[in-house]
Amino acid sequence: MVKLMLRAAMVAMIAALLSDSALSQTFDVSAASRKAHGISTAPILDDSGIEGANAFGTVIAPPGNSHPVTSPFDAVLLEPLVIPGMPVKAGDPVARLYSPDYETAHAELETHRLTVEHMDILAVRAEELRELGLRSAQEADEAEHDAKSAHLAFAASRGRLNAVRPAKGAGQFELVASASGVISDISVESGMSVGMSEPFLSVFDGKRYWLDVSLPERVANTVTIGSAVTLAGTTEKGEVVAIDPRVDARLQSVRIKIELPSALPWRLGQLVDLSLETQAEGTALIVPARALVRIGGVDCVFVESGDGFRRVEVEVLTRSREEVVIRGDLTLGDKVAISGLAALKNLSEGA
Numbered sequence: 001m002v003k004l005m006l007r008a009a010m011v012a013m014i015a016a017l018l019s020d021s022a023l024s025q026t027f028d029v030s031a032a033s034r035k036a037h038g039i040s041t042a043p044i045l046d047d048s049g050i051e052g053a054n055a056f057g058t059v060i061a062p063p064g065n066s067h068p069v070t071s072p073f074d075a076v077l078l079e080p081l082v083i084p085g086m087p088v089k090a091g092d093p094v095a096r097l098y099s100p101d102y103e104t105a106h107a108e109l110e111t112h113r114l115t116v117e118h119m120d121i122l123a124v125r126a127e128e129l130r131e132l133g134l135r136s137a138q139e140a141d142e143a144e145h146d147a148k149s150a151h152l153a154f155a156a157s158r159g160r161l162n163a164v165r166p167a168k169g170a171g172q173f174e175l176v177a178s179a180s181g182v183i184s185d186i187s188v189e190s191g192m193s194v195g196m197s198e199p200f201l202s203v204f205d206g207k208r209y210w211l212d213v214s215l216p217e218r219v220a221n222t223v224t225i226g227s228a229v230t231l232a233g234t235t236e237k238g239e240v241v242a243i244d245p246r247v248d249a250r251l252q253s254v255r256i257k258i259e260l261p262s263a264l265p266w267r268l269g270q271l272v273d274l275s276l277e278t279q280a281e282g283t284a285l286i287v288p289a290r291a292l293v294r295i296g297g298v299d300c301v302f303v304e305s306g307d308g309f310r311r312v313e314v315e316v317l318t319r320s321r322e323e324v325v326i327r328g329d330l331t332l333g334d335k336v337a338i339s340g341l342a343a344l345k346n347l348s349e350g351a
Helices: 002-023 032-036 100-131 137-162 339-350
Strands: 026-028 040-043 054-060 066-069 075-080 093-098 165-166 172-176 181-186 201-204 212-216 228-231 237-243 252-257 272-275 285-288 293-295 299-303 308-319 321-327 335-339
Touching: 032 339, 093 201, 100 137, 212 272, 285 335, 293 339, 299 321, 299 339, 308 339, 335 339
Parallel strands: none
Antiparallel strands: 026 308, 040 335, 054 212, 054 272, 066 201, 075 093, 093 172, 165 172, 181 201, 212 252, 228 237, 228 272, 237 252, 285 321, 293 299, 299 308, 299 335, 308 321
16 A cells, blocks of 8 residues: 555655646647648737737716706797807806796796795694694695795706896796806807707816727736826826727727826827836737636646657636737747647647
């Protein structure tokens, strides 16, 4: 039994040594064998040699920094009172519209106001009669409830008209800006219809700017929230604030958003060149995804060496469908096998 255990231990040790040796084993492959097994190679590149390490993006307004102006009624735009780029303050008139519902809303507002006055009087009278014993507590409560309901209806009707001002002409009114800033967009022309609550004009406050960037999936995998971004023409840095969890199925790309430094002048729609600063440490190289082969639970590539190949163990940092970012005993410019890997695997194990 002891002899069997010792023999088994020796066999395991020899197997381990052979396995370690195989990982760095160099073996010859003749030109005829390469052709017969369909072996081809591709060069190893570094991250700066891959499209997407340098990219460009479009300046956009972050959520909450662009304030839409909407009409409380279905209406027709008679004329805009502002143009894109014009500064406005909250409450300034920005457009003149026409709607027959505007006159109706004014009439309803006056009706609600009269109802409020009437219900308040009835509530007070009901409370006085309750104290005299001529009304029940329930009747007084109902009168108070009706008065409160009338106030709520009046407030809702008045709030609907808070965003507009009367204009000359029946059914005409002016919309006012909901915030201070710069007019950034007008999507409707004079004479066109404007739907109720449909945003057709925007006010941008200019306090913050984002950059919208589309990156290849492999590059996006190396970026994290908070990653620094180098911007062309300035020493100021941008910062990644959002990474879309979805991949565009058609382009195999991922959209990210970058907060731009507020000290610099930006314009919506402006194109900005940038360079990404990834979180990977050490020397990372890029190989085609089909160059990677798994042997004995270890990721490896076959590197061309003289008249043969060398099997090299690698560490996979990130990957996509087309490319893999790896680290290992490799040199920029080395060539790795991208086809005939099954044959190379058999040859390396028999070397």
